[in-house]
Each structure stands twice: as structure tokens, then as C-alpha cells.
Amino acid sequence: MVCAAVSTVTLTKALGSPMYELDPGTGQQTGVPSEPPTIDLLDVPAAAAAHGFHSFDLSVYHLPSIEREYLADLRSAFADAGVELFQLLIDTGDVDSADADERCAGVAHIKRWMEIAVELGARGVRYVPGDGEPTPETIRSSGEAFRELFDFATDLGLKPATENYRHFNLKAGNMLGVLQQAERDYGVIADFGNARGPDKFETLEAIMPRATSIHAWAEVDEKGDLISEDFQRCLTIARDKGFDGPIMLQSGYPVDVFQRTREVWTRVDEMREEVRAVFGDAVSNGA
Numbered sequence: 001m002v003c004a005a006v007s008t009v010t011l012t013k014a015l016g017s018p019m020y021e022l023d024p025g026t027g028q029q030t031g032v033p034s035e036p037p038t039i040d041l042l043d044v045p046a047a048a049a050a051h052g053f054h055s056f057d058l059s060v061y062h063l064p065s066i067e068r069e070y071l072a073d074l075r076s077a078f079a080d081a082g083v084e085l086f087q088l089l090i091d092t093g094d095v096d097s098a099d100a101d102e103r104c105a106g107v108a109h110i111k112r113w114m115e116i117a118v119e120l121g122a123r124g125v126r127y128v129p130g131d132g133e134p135t136p137e138t139i140r141s142s143g144e145a146f147r148e149l150f151d152f153a154t155d156l157g158l159k160p161a162t163e164n165y166r167h168f169n170l171k172a173g174n175m176l177g178v179l180q181q182a183e184r185d186y187g188v189i190a191d192f193g194n195a196r197g198p199d200k201f202e203t204l205e206a207i208m209p210r211a212t213s214i215h216a217w218a219e220v221d222e223k224g225d226l227i228s229e230d231f232q233r234c235l236t237i238a239r240d241k242g243f244d245g246p247i248m249l250q251s252g253y254p255v256d257v258f259q260r261t262r263e264v265w266t267r268v269d270e271m272r273e274e275v276r277a278v279f280g281d282a283v284s285n286g287a
Contacts, residue, residue: 003284004272005086005246006048007057009215012251013259014039019061021092022109029066042074045081051265054082055246057213058120059089060113071119078121086213086246087124087161087189088117094130095145096138096168106130107145114153124159126189131167134174142168143181150184161187163215164194164207172206179210186210190243192234193217193253204234208241213248218271220252224261226270228277235278247275 008015016033023030039047041064048056056078064070078085093109094102110127117125127149129142146162153160162169162179169175179186190211195203218231238247249271252258258267276283 001284002244002275002279002282003055003246004053004275005055005057005248006051006053006268007089007215007248007250008041008044008059008062009057009089009250010248010268011039011044011264012062014264015041015044015062018064020064021061022066022112027066029064031064042077045077045083049081049083051268053268055084055086055248057087057089057126057215057248058085058122059091060116061091063116066116068119071116075119075121085120085122086248087126088113088120088122090114090117090125090127093127094132095127095149096129096132096134096142098137098141103141103145107148110149111152114149114156114158117158118156122158124161124187125153126161126163126187128162128166129168129178134168134171134177138168139174139177140181142178143183146178146182146186147184150182150186159187160184161189161212163189164191164203165189170194172203175207176210187212189213189215190238191215191217192231193250196253201233201237204237205241208237208243211238211241211243211245213245214238214243215248215250216271216275217250218252218258218274220254220258222257224252224257226252226274228274231271231274232278235275239278249275 016037018033020029020031090113093106095106188210219227
């Protein structure tokens, strides 16, 4: 069933706009928030549940620690709040290089995050080839890496997905080409924001039949108000293609305008109403 959901991307500013990254030397997360946070990640699941959201995506950029005790505490926070960790968003790691050694390093990096996803109790993981240039050769080699990663993920009990995210996957044909080469039943995230540009709706039309979740970004005007016509057109494409899954309500573009003019949960509620306007009674809260 279609459900409105949220993610750490939704709460980036509230979390202090962090960009934590895995240090290859220590094997630990490094980094600090770039501004004072107003909520701790451990408190996020309860806050999401209090606002009627029970499905959630977590970006590795927003995870401050991968110490086992911390991961166990965060897993318990999701369980106690009755919120499903739908996907761990693996935003790092490149497997699109034509160089075999570089590609193997990227595969190993993503596999490490998959192991962390298991510790967190995540249902699935999302990753992409990277920021390289798509060519017939790199599409083929990325497909081979995706085949290996899919099999590793499913052996761990995870559901793998990819997204129209980062340079390699921005064009629908390249992303679908990788999946064809992989010969595996991947989930797909359809991201409205990453499809921005003159081919936005054509991109969404092409990938939505395979979409298993959505990252929903809205366009806003100079006052921060949602431009309903654009947002509802994206949602209507999803509905008409038979989409049935979580719609992660992210934010609006320009991001700074949307964030400056709306409190985070007010922004999310406005977006949820747009989803209900298109999907009607088919929308659940994910509980």
C-alpha cells in the first residue's frame, strides 16, 4: 500500500546538516554537524511516529557512529517507536570505474555498509554506480558489480535498490541499462528532485514502472509555497504507473527557501496533503 514516509534527508537541517563519512583508515564515521542540531538521531524515530510516519529512510551521511552499541541503540529506537527502517541509503562508494581494482574497492565499501544495515535492522539498501561517465563498457562493468552486490545483499536478507541519483544514473536509459546487465530483480527509487530539468517527466515516466519507493521533492515559489501543479503531476505519473510503496517526503526546491519559510513538520504535512490529493484513500501511514 502507498504510504507517506520521511527520511533523514527530510530532517537534514534539524540534524545539523551533517556529512559523516567512513574513514578508510579507522573504519569509523568521521565528521561533525555544520550547524547546531535541534534533534538527535536517536530521537528521530519517536518524532516521526508522533507525526504519523512509520516508514523511514536513513542516509549514511547522517549516521554519526557505526559503533555496535550505537547501532543497537538506534535499532531499538526504531523498534520502540514502531517505525520501519525501510532503507539504508548508501550514498558513497563507486563501482562505475573501468579499472578493476577501483571497482573492487567500491564493491567492498558498499558491502561493509550492507553489514551495518543488517545491524540496524534495515529492510533494504540503496546504492548507485557513482559519478563516472556512462559508456557501454562502464555500464557493463557496473552491471557486473551490481550482480555481485545484489547476491551479497540478498544473502544478508536485504532488499537491494538503486536510484536516479549521482551522475551515472541520472538518465533513465543508463540506470536501466545497468539493471539489465545485472540480470537481477532490483528495486528502484524514483527521485523527483534528481529528475529535474527539461526531461523531468519523461525520466519519471521511464523509471516509475519499476519504482518500489519514491523520494518526493516539490518545487516551491519565492514565498516557499508548494507549486502543486508540478508536484501533483509527478505523483500522478506514479499513481498511473501503478506505484505501490512508500513515498519519502524530502523537501522543496529551492531548498533554502522551503526550509526558511516552513517548520520541518509543517513542510512535511503540506507535502503529505498533496499525496493524499492524488492517491486518496490508498494512502496509509505505513504502520
